Amino acid sequence: MSRPVTLTLNPAFRVAPVRRRTFGAFVEHLGRCVYTGIHEPDHPSADEQGFRTDVLELTRELGVSSVRYPGGNFVSGYRWEDGVGPVEDRPVRHDLAWHSSDPNTVGLDEFMAWAKKAEVEPMYAVNLGTRGVQEALDVLEYANAPAGTALSDQRAANGHPEPYKISMWCLGNEMDGPWQIGHKNAEEYARVATEAARAMRMEDPDLELIACGSSSSQMPTFGAWENTVLTEAYEFVDMISAHAYYSEKDDDQASFLASADDMDYFIDSVVATADHVRAKLKSDKRIMISFDEWNVWYQHRAESRPPSGDDWPVAPVLLEDIYSAQDAVVFGNLLISLLRHSDRVASASLAQLVNVIAPIMTEPGGRAWKQTTFHPFALTSRHAKGEVLQVNVEAPSFENPRFGTSSSADSVATWDEESGSLSVFVVNRDAAGALDLGVDLSAFGDLELVEALTLHHEDPYAANSADAPDTVSPRENTTVSLEDGRLSGELPAISWSIIRLARAAA
Numbered sequence: 001m002s003r004p005v006t007l008t009l010n011p012a013f014r015v016a017p018v019r020r021r022t023f024g025a026f027v028e029h030l031g032r033c034v035y036t037g038i039h040e041p042d043h044p045s046a047d048e049q050g051f052r053t054d055v056l057e058l059t060r061e062l063g064v065s066s067v068r069y070p071g072g073n074f075v076s077g078y079r080w081e082d083g084v085g086p087v088e089d090r091p092v093r094h095d096l097a098w099h100s101s102d103p104n105t106v107g108l109d110e111f112m113a114w115a116k117k118a119e120v121e122p123m124y125a126v127n128l129g130t131r132g133v134q135e136a137l138d139v140l141e142y143a144n145a146p147a148g149t150a151l152s153d154q155r156a157a158n159g160h161p162e163p164y165k166i167s168m169w170c171l172g173n174e175m176d177g178p179w180q181i182g183h184k185n186a187e188e189y190a191r192v193a194t195e196a197a198r199a200m201r202m203e204d205p206d207l208e209l210i211a212c213g214s215s216s217s218q219m220p221t222f223g224a225w226e227n228t229v230l231t232e233a234y235e236f237v238d239m240i241s242a243h244a245y246y247s248e249k250d251d252d253q254a255s256f257l258a259s260a261d262d263m264d265y266f267i268d269s270v271v272a273t274a275d276h277v278r279a280k281l282k283s284d285k286r287i288m289i290s291f292d293e294w295n296v297w298y299q300h301r302a303e304s305r306p307p308s309g310d311d312w313p314v315a316p317v318l319l320e321d322i323y324s325a326q327d328a329v330v331f332g333n334l335l336i337s338l339l340r341h342s343d344r345v346a347s348a349s350l351a352q353l354v355n356v357i358a359p360i361m362t363e364p365g366g367r368a369w370k371q372t373t374f375h376p377f378a379l380t381s382r383h384a385k386g387e388v389l390q391v392n393v394e395a396p397s398f399e400n401p402r403f404g405t406s407s408s409a410d411s412v413a414t415w416d417e418e419s420g421s422l423s424v425f426v427v428n429r430d431a432a433g434a435l436d437l438g439v440d441l442s443a444f445g446d447l448e449l450v451e452a453l454t455l456h457h458e459d460p461y462a463a464n465s466a467d468a469p470d471t472v473s474p475r476e477n478t479t480v481s482l483e484d485g486r487l488s489g490e491l492p493a494i495s496w497s498i499i500r501l502a503r504a505a506a
């Protein structure tokens with residue numbers, strides 16, 4: 001039985017320009033993300049600063065634009081000054097968030113050196129859990145002040161005379177979460193975030209400051225938290241954060257496949273709340289969203305349980321989820337949702353980059369390999385160019401316990417008028433069967449098909465490994481063709497595709 005999906009696309013359906021910052025990621029002092037992830041001095045590929053060059057190469061291939069650092073839950077107990085100065089003088093500390101030990105071999109200066117090599121913009125989070133305004137100002141002075149002050153001179157003495165000019169600063173992490181060290185209620189957080197932001201702006205009015213929003217749309221305080229925080233902090237911040245993780249729970253595959261419906265709802269709700277505060281305050285300014293943690297994460301699995309008791313290991317195996325083909329389809333759909341909201345999502349960070357719920361995996365002393373999720377991220381980052389276009393999707397639907405009814409297909413497109421490149425991103429997120437794609441592209445003039453790639457596996461739970469890194473990877477979709485301005489093809493059940501077209505030569 002044919003199951004048609006019709007996409008309506010037009011270059012006039014513009015949402016916003018594609019923002020490079022949509023393709024950010026996250027490096028936290030957690031598990032093996034930093035130690036044996038980005039940094040492993042004894043690794044055969046390590047450079048003179050101890051960074052794994054195989055991971056650097058994969059990071060560049062992934063097309064990462066910015067990287068959030070150093071946490072995460074970790075940052076809420078972190079003393080930034082432990083991580084600067086001669087490495088042999090740095091203290092070992094217990095990291096209470098992940099019940100681990102941190103030797104502080106990597107800190108701000110090492111991260112900035114790595115970010116330069118990875119060609120990514122840094123995004124730095126300050127500790128508003130155990131610390132406050134003064135420490136936020138101190139790390140800002142160390143990082144950004146021109147030489148001539150106590151802390152910027154310390155940076156220079158540590159070998160970095162030039163200010164780092166970090167623009168994006170997160171005012172704490174997930175302060176709405178009772179698991180957070182120094183957890184606060186909305187009023188308490190609104191106070192400290194506003195005061196930190198006000199003081200940081202006195203040092204540099206041009207910083208881009210991000211207040212903590214909700215840790216998920218399921219938090220009991222969701223909505224009310226954003227309202228309280230923004231009502232106080234509105235004039236001092238530029239963005240409010242959103243965090244969301246999805247996984248298949250209780251064998252409910254259908255709800256998991258429809259996860260992007262929650263991301264759409266989350267973003268739309270935060271935009272509505274921020275704009276409500278804007279109206280209340282009669283402000284001209286619009287608050288944007290920093291979706292600075294998003295991914296598939298199987299939090300209930302043993303891999304995510306931190307050590308306990310007297311065991312405080314350095315870089316334990318933690319949150320090392322192995323992603324399936326299905327996970328990559330949901331993941332690709334989340335990217336579709338983020339892109340679709342480019343008018344209000346100004347920045348996003350995939351959590352995380354290496355080993356910890358990550359697209360890049362490493363063996364200590366050994367290989368680095370790509371998870372299934374590497375591919376939708378890399379292809380979207382590489383080919384999303386120009387303007388984001390809203391796509392109208394007419395498709396069958398499927399029932400699921402979490403959202404009721406969800407569309408079997410979801411899509412977004414980007415159109416670069418100058419080069420004449422059109423990229424269509426589309427998922428079939430229905431386990432029931434293939435969809436017959438039909439797209440009328442006549443509004444774009446004469447186009448030719450460049451390539452159609454589909455990520456799909458007969459077994460939706462198939463995954464990659466160091467020994468079989470290409471079990472799940474995008475393959476050419478030979479069913480896709482373009483005739484007289486009409487694109488057609490087959491989208492297999494549970495698949496993510498990118499279809500690239502270009503203006504035909506005159």
Ligand code: AHR
Nearest residue numbers: 028072073074173174351
């Ligand atoms: O990314 C893993 C953790 O998820 C982060 O440390 C925290 O901010 C979130 O709860």
